[in-house]
Amino acid sequence: MTIAILRADVWLRTSPRAVPFDAMDNPVTKTPTVSVALLFDQFADGVYTLGYRILGDRHLAEDVVQETFIKVMRSLDTYRGDGPIAAWLYRIGYREAITVSRRRRETPLAPDEMLETGDRPITSVEDAVLASELTRRLDAAIARLAEPLRSAFVLRDIEQLSTAEVAQTLDVSESAVKMRLARARQALRVDLKEYLA
Amino acid sequence: MIMACDQLDTLLPEFFDGTLTAEQEAAAADHLATCTDCRTVVSELEGVGSLYRTHGRLKLPNDARERIREALGLNES
Numbered sequence: 001m002t003i004a005i006l007r008a009d010v011w012l013r014t015s016p017r018a019v020p021f022d023a024m025d026n027p028v029t030k031t032p033t034v035s036v037a038l039l040f041d042q043f044a045d046g047v048y049t050l051g052y053r054i055l056g057d058r059h060l061a062e063d064v065v066q067e068t069f070i071k072v073m074r075s076l077d078t079y080r081g082d083g084p085i086a087a088w089l090y091r092i093g094y095r096e097a098i099t100v101s102r103r104r105r106e107t108p109l110a111p112d113e114m115l116e117t118g119d120r121p122i123t124s125v126e127d128a129v130l131a132s133e134l135t136r137r138l139d140a141a142i143a144r145l146a147e148p149l150r151s152a153f154v155l156r157d158i159e160q161l162s163t164a165e166v167a168q169t170l171d172v173s174e175s176a177v178k179m180r181l182a183r184a185r186q187a188l189r190v191d192l193k194e195y196l197a
Numbered sequence: 198m199i200m201a202c203d204q205l206d207t208l209l210p211e212f213f214d215g216t217l218t219a220e221q222e223a224a225a226a227d228h229l230a231t232c233t234d235c236r237t238v239v240s241e242l243e244g245v246g247s248l249y250r251t252h253g254r255l256k257l258p259n260d261a262r263e264r265i266r267e268a269l270g271l272n273e274s
Contacts, residue, residue, distance in 0.1 A: 037271045044265070048257040062261040069269055138253050157246040158254050163214055178210035188245045189238075196244040 036073045039089065044069070046159045047093040053142060053154045054097040064100060068093040086161055087168035094151060094169055101147070134195065141191040145184055152180035153188070200224040205235055209242065 044065055051064030071092050079088060142150055148170075155166045156177065163181075167174045189196065198220055205228055211217050212225055229236050257265075266272050 036269065037266075040266065040269070040271060044257045044262065045255065049253075049255045052255055058258075061255075062257070062265070065257060065261070066265045066268060069265065073269060134248075135252055138249060142249070142253065153249075158249050160250070163210075178214075181213075182210050185242050185245050188249075189241045192245060192248065193241070195248060196241040 036069060036076060039072060039076075039085075040069055043086070043089050047090065049158060050090065050093055050151065050154050051097045051100075053150055054094075054147060055101055056143060060100055060104075061097075064093060064097045067096045071096070083168055084162075084165050087165040090155060090159070090161065090165075090169045091171070094155075137192065137195070141188050144191065145187060149180045149184040149187070152177050153184035156181055157185070198224040200228040202228075202232060202235055205229075205232075206238075209239075212239070213242070 047065050047068050048061050051061035051068075052058060055061055055064070068089070072089060075092075079085070142153070145153065151170060152166055155161045155169055156163065161169065163174050163177050166177045170177065172180075200221075205212070205225055208217060208221060208225065211221070217225060229239065263272075
C-alpha cells in the first residue's frame with residue numbers, strides 16, 4: 001500500500017508545538033517527508049481519547065481511530081498546510097466520532113461503563129485500587145458534561161491544542177471555545193472538589 | 198487598574214490561555230495576591246486540567262494499535 005506523505009517543512013510550518021518525529025527523505029523529490037505512520041504514532045492516543053470521551057465505548061473509539069487514519073491516508077497528500085495539522089487531523093477524528101454518535105442515536109453515556117483502567121498504566125494492586133476510584137470519578141464527571149463542552153475540554157486541556165486549534169477542529173469561534181471551556185472547567189471543579197484541595 | 202473578583206472571573210479564559218494584556222495580567226496578579234477565594238478558584242481550575250492530563254488521557258490498547266496499523270498497512274516495510 002502506498003503511504004501518503006506530508007512534506008516535513010509543511011508540518012513544521014503548521015505545527016507550532018515541537019513535535020518529535022524522524023523525517024524520511026522522499027526518494028524521488030529528496031524532500032523530507034512525514035508519513036501516516038508518524039502521524040499515527042503521534043496522534044492515535046489523542047484521537048482514541050477524543051473518540052472515547054465522545055462515545056463512551058472503547059470499541060467504537062477504536063473504530064474512530066481506524067476510520068480517522070484511513071481518511072488521513074487518503075487525503076494527506078492533498079493537505080496544503082493551510083492550518084495546523086493537529087487541528088486538521090483532530091477535526092477528521094471529531095467528525096468521525098460525531099457521525100458514529102448520531103448513527104447510534106446519541107444514547108447518554110453511562111458513568112459506570114466508563115472505567116477502562118486497562119488503558120492506563122497501573123504499577124501495583126494498591127495503585128490500581130486508588131486509580132480505579134479516581135478514574136471512575138473522572139470518567140463520570142466528564143461524561144456528565146454536554147458533548148460540546150466535553151470535546152472542547154478534551155482537545156484543549158487534555159490534548160493541549162491551542163484555543164485556535166480547538167476552534168478549527170470544532171468549527172466554532174475562539175470565543176465559543178473559551179465559553180465552553182469555562183463552563184466545562186467550572187462544572188468539573190465542582191464535581192471533583194475533593195480531589196482538588 | 199484595580200480588579201474585582203467578577204472581573205477576574207470574566208477574564209479567566211484569557212488568564213489560562215496566557216493572552217491577557219500586560220495591564221490585565223498585572224491587575225490579576227495584584228488581585229490574586231490579596232484574594233484567597235480567587236486564588237482557590239484559580240488553583241482548583243488549574244487542578245482540573247492537571248488531573249485529567251495525568252489520569253484522563255487514554256492509551257490506545259496495544260491489540261487495537263497493532264490491528265489498526267496492520268489494516269492501514271503501516272507495518273509493511
